[in-house]
Each structure stands twice: as structure tokens, then as C-alpha cells.
Amino acid sequence: MPVAASYKRLPDERVDFIASLPFIAVHFSVLAVFWLGVHKADIILCLCTFWIRMFSITGGYHRYFSHRGYKTSRWFQFVLAFLGTTCTQKGVLWWAAHHRDHHRYSDMPQDIHSPKRGFWWSHMIWILCPKFNRTKLENVPDLAKYPELRWLNKHHLIPPIALAMLTFLIGGWSGLLWGYFISTMLLWHSSFTVNSLAHVFGSRRYNTSDTSRNNWLLALLTMGEGWHNNHHHYMATANNGFYWWEVDATYYVLKAMSWLGLVWDLRTPSAKVLLRNRISNALGRIKGKAAEKLHDAGDALTGAVHEAGERIHTAVTDARAVAREAKDSVSQVVEETATKVQAAVEKSIRTTSTNEL
Numbered sequence: 001m002p003v004a005a006s007y008k009r010l011p012d013e014r015v016d017f018i019a020s021l022p023f024i025a026v027h028f029s030v031l032a033v034f035w036l037g038v039h040k041a042d043i044i045l046c047l048c049t050f051w052i053r054m055f056s057i058t059g060g061y062h063r064y065f066s067h068r069g070y071k072t073s074r075w076f077q078f079v080l081a082f083l084g085t086t087c088t089q090k091g092v093l094w095w096a097a098h099h100r101d102h103h104r105y106s107d108m109p110q111d112i113h114s115p116k117r118g119f120w121w122s123h124m125i126w127i128l129c130p131k132f133n134r135t136k137l138e139n140v141p142d143l144a145k146y147p148e149l150r151w152l153n154k155h156h157l158i159p160p161i162a163l164a165m166l167t168f169l170i171g172g173w174s175g176l177l178w179g180y181f182i183s184t185m186l187l188w189h190s191s192f193t194v195n196s197l198a199h200v201f202g203s204r205r206y207n208t209s210d211t212s213r214n215n216w217l218l219a220l221l222t223m224g225e226g227w228h229n230n231h232h233h234y235m236a237t238a239n240n241g242f243y244w245w246e247v248d249a250t251y252y253v254l255k256a257m258s259w260l261g262l263v264w265d266l267r268t269p270s271a272k273v274l275l276r277n278r279i280s281n282a283l284g285r286i287k288g289k290a291a292e293k294l295h296d297a298g299d300a301l302t303g304a305v306h307e308a309g310e311r312i313h314t315a316v317t318d319a320r321a322v323a324r325e326a327k328d329s330v331s332q333v334v335e336e337t338a339t340k341v342q343a344a345v346e347k348s349i350r351t352t353s354t355n356e357l
Helices: 021-036 040-066 074-085 092-104 119-123 147-154 158-196 216-221 228-233 249-259 271-275 282-356
Strands: none
Touching (some): 021 158, 040 158, 040 249, 074 092, 074 147, 074 158, 158 216
């Protein structure tokens, strides 16, 4: 998919390859399987650390910290934050702050991981840019007031290191490989698909202002996050699957936790919300497609204006350069002519003096 000019990467949005070496190393660590082999216990450990941490992202980082879709106690809030931080996706305040920006500017040029900026950018490259390292505490004042969350956000490497050590104690080197490194790599790329694919592939039930889609396959992979059009229609909920046939494993876990008293006041969309802005008939589908076309046309127009501005700027710069060259050439010709005239005059004077003698 071509990237419009208004979505192209800015000069300060470059990958820091030195700082990204640990991220790259995790991917290459999978090669160790040829030396350590594959064992049943390792696979079980990998699946456990994958699904537990997937829930900590979907049910913790996303539905609780980013959207406050339910309530919990302060101690269990810290447990959710700690588990989420073991996913090695930076700190809880950093994650929630950037995600709230995503909803504020969804699919606009300010949306830092919109797929309109390219698949690989939205999937993972944006995370590797130092420009986005700062935690925007102004976006999460409701979370930043807790000192333990600020501490965890600052020291976000402690939980993943602790998990890596635990997997080593459980299964040795192969336990570390499968329980942390391979599990983390799978977790990264599964959760990243919500940014890179859930705005591109799938169906749209609601006429939202962005390109969010519902995708059942991504929903299975990410414990319900694939119902992304539902989520962008009404984000402050504990459930992303709005109907019984929309499998939402994260919500099922949260519901079970509510029976145990760990969480409560699970927010769900009302009947009125479920019916609002639906693309449920021919007219609605036409409106939805027209809105998408208008959105794309706006992007194209913005890109065209940007490109025209760049071309005008280039033309003016080139014209100025030509004018400077012409001026320099004229000055050089005048200087050379003056030199020649002066030389001729001096020669004439010398000749006249010689004749008089």
C-alpha cells in the first residue's frame, strides 16, 4: 500500500539500531533450538507464558490501564501492571499514554502506528524510534498519581528479567529459550497485528471515523482484540466481542475474576450503543463507503498539497540557485572585462610613453 506524503516518515523518525539490538537478538535467539531441541515441557511452558502474558496485555495494559473498562483494587492493579511489563513492551504508563493517543488521532497523520504509514512501520518499526521513548504522563494523570506504577514504568526491564530467570530455574537453558525468548517473540508479533492488520483486513459493523475492522482470526489469536471495529466504536468497555458469537477470551477471564472479587464493575455497551452508527443496511453501507472514500480523498488531497508545496519550494530554491549562478557569471564577466580594459589602457600608456622617448 503506497504511503501518502502526509504519512511519510519524518527525518527524526529513524530507528536506533544500537538501542534495538536486544529486540533483534530476541528474534535470532530462536536459532538456539537447533542446539537445545524441542521438549514437551518446553512447549507447555511457552504456551503458558504466552497466553498469561497475552491476557496481561489485552486485559491489563489495554482494557484496564488504557480504557478503564473495569475496576480493581490497588494491589491487583499492581499485579496486572507487573504481569504486563513482563511482556517486554515497555512500561505500563508509556503503553497506555501512546494508546490513548492512537484513539485520539486514529488513522490521522498524528497516529504514530497507523497502517497508512506502511505495514512494517505500524507493526513494529515505530517502537524502535527514539522519538517515541518518552512517557507522555500528561496523557495518563489518572495512572501517574500512583508512585508504584511510576516506579514500574521507570524500571520496566525488571519484570522481564525476573521472568527470564524464572523460566531458567524451571527448565534450564531450553526453558529460558521457550518460556521467555520464543514466547516473547510470538507474543510481540501476535499483539502487534492489532496495529498493522486490524485496520486493513476484516469487516466493519460500525461507521467509525477510522479504518478499524473486525477480524475473527485476529480475535482468536489475541484473546478478543481482533473485534477492533467494535472497540473503536465504543472503547471504554471490558468486552470487545459485543455478541455471543464473537469469541472474546479476555472478557471471559475478566468475568471469572469478577466472581472471585478480583475485579468488578465490568463495563459493557448498552443496547443503544450497540445500535448506534451501525452499517446494517444498504444506505448505511453506502454512507460507510462514502466516508472511507472521503477519508482517503482527504489523505490524497493533503498529500497532493504537501507534494505541491515541496515542488514549489524546490522550484524556488532552484530559481534562486540559477539567479545566484547568473549573478556570479555576470560579475565574473564584468570583472574580466574590467581587467582587460585596464590592461589595454596600461599597454596604451606604455606604448605612448615609449614613442615620446
